[in-house]
Amino acid sequence: MIGKHTKSILLENQDSFLIAAENVATVLCSHPAEHALLVLSKVGYNKIPVLDSSDRLVGLISLANIVDKMVDLNGFNSKVLDGLNVADVMEDKIPSLKPENDLEDALHLLVGVSFLPVVDENDIFKGIVTRKEVLKSVNHLVHEAEKRYEFIPKTDEIKEGINT
Amino acid sequence: MIGKHTKSILLENQDSFLIAAENVATVLCSHPAEHALLVLSKVGYNKIPVLDSSDRLVGLISLANIVDKMVDLNGFNSKVLDGLNVADVMEDKIPSLKPENDLEDALHLLVGVSFLPVVDENDIFKGIVTRKEVLKSVNHLVHEAEKRYEFIPKTDEIKEGINT
Numbered sequence: 001m002i003g004k005h006t007k008s009i010l011l012e013n014q015d016s017f018l019i020a021a022e023n024v025a026t027v028l029c030s031h032p033a034e035h036a037l038l039v040l041s042k043v044g045y046n047k048i049p050v051l052d053s054s055d056r057l058v059g060l061i062s063l064a065n066i067v068d069k070m071v072d073l074n075g076f077n078s079k080v081l082d083g084l085n086v087a088d089v090m091e092d093k094i095p096s097l098k099p100e101n102d103l104e105d106a107l108h109l110l111v112g113v114s115f116l117p118v119v120d121e122n123d124i125f126k127g128i129v130t131r132k133e134v135l136k137s138v139n140h141l142v143h144e145a146e147k148r149y150e151f152i153p154k155t156d157e158i159k160e161g162i163n164t
Numbered sequence: 165m166i167g168k169h170t171k172s173i174l175l176e177n178q179d180s181f182l183i184a185a186e187n188v189a190t191v192l193c194s195h196p197a198e199h200a201l202l203v204l205s206k207v208g209y210n211k212i213p214v215l216d217s218s219d220r221l222v223g224l225i226s227l228a229n230i231v232d233k234m235v236d237l238n239g240f241n242s243k244v245l246d247g248l249n250v251a252d253v254m255e256d257k258i259p260s261l262k263p264e265n266d267l268e269d270a271l272h273l274l275v276g277v278s279f280l281p282v283v284d285e286n287d288i289f290k291g292i293v294t295r296k297e298v299l300k301s302v303n304h305l306v307h308e309a310e311k312r313y314e315f316i317p318k319t320d321e322i323k324e325g326i327n328t
Binding site: 001002003004005006007010034037038040041042044046062063064067068070071076077078107108110111112114131132134135136138139141142143145146147148149150151152153154 | 167168169170171174201202206226227228232234235241242272274275278296298300303306313315318
């Protein structure tokens with residue numbers, strides 16, 4: 001469990017944690033794969049969310065996913081993409097943050113991925129939480145914690161009292 | 165400045181902060197750009213360090229850097245890469261960690277980039293520090309700090325004493 005003072009400082013910037021859906025580049029799963037390649041090469045992100053026509057999150061697609069498809073034994077062949085849709089190339093087993101998840105879940109999941117899509121209870125895509133924004137809060141935390149609080153080592157007695 | 169107790173907990177995992185050069189995929193600046201594309205599509209990283217023949221860090225190259233070159237007004241054209249070397253496509257104005265930098269510098273720089281190349285005083289590439297590894301330490305910090313220490317709010321008097 002994250003300590004309450006620690007959590008409180010970390011969450012002081014929580015408004016900037018979520019990058020809202022309208023500010024995130026996405027593609028539709030029914031789009032041609034080559035369209036995703038063009039979007040990815042222009043937006044400056046390596047991986048973007050894939051939505052269905054009802055704005056539900058269905059996967060993520062990365063430059064690596066697409067380029068990997070294009071590399072065959074003879075080298076590099078962009079013809080391979082002809083006829084493929086985003087749904088054929090995307091990753092669909094992806095972690096996301098749901099309404100029941102909290103800061104602790106987000107911090108754990110972000111060890112494994114550089115950003116987390118956020119969805120509502122109907123899987124509608126709401127935005128992303130990124131390692132970058134969380135690291136801004138971490139910088140805030142590590143600079144503020146000992147300015148605001150005296151850190152007094154707990155004795156074993158106090159620790160036991162807390163654990164019981 | 166990062167508080168001393170905070171810093172001490174963050175640095176308990178510092179041995180895992182640096183991913184050593186021998187475990188990092190790199191390319192030579194004199195390699196063909198298409199070679200970098202093949203390496204990047206296989207290693208699972210979006211961006212890798214570029215070295216010269218003396219193991220000095222000279223830049224970073226990403227899938228986006230290469231794909232961006234290949235996209236022209238007519239769509240996607242891999243012929244554009246013919247005759248280009250890694251040095252022609254890489255980014256060469258990149259932040260890195262030098263021997264004089266500390267944890268505070270690393271945490272600040274990692275807000276802007278997903279990993280930092282580490283070099284010695286002669287610019288020889290020693291490895292990378294990643295947001296991922298730092299986030300592992302952050303998880304450790306936020307779970308441990310209030311287990312080990314009682315956080316006692318500082319009065320203004322104490323704060324002033326510290327600042328003078």
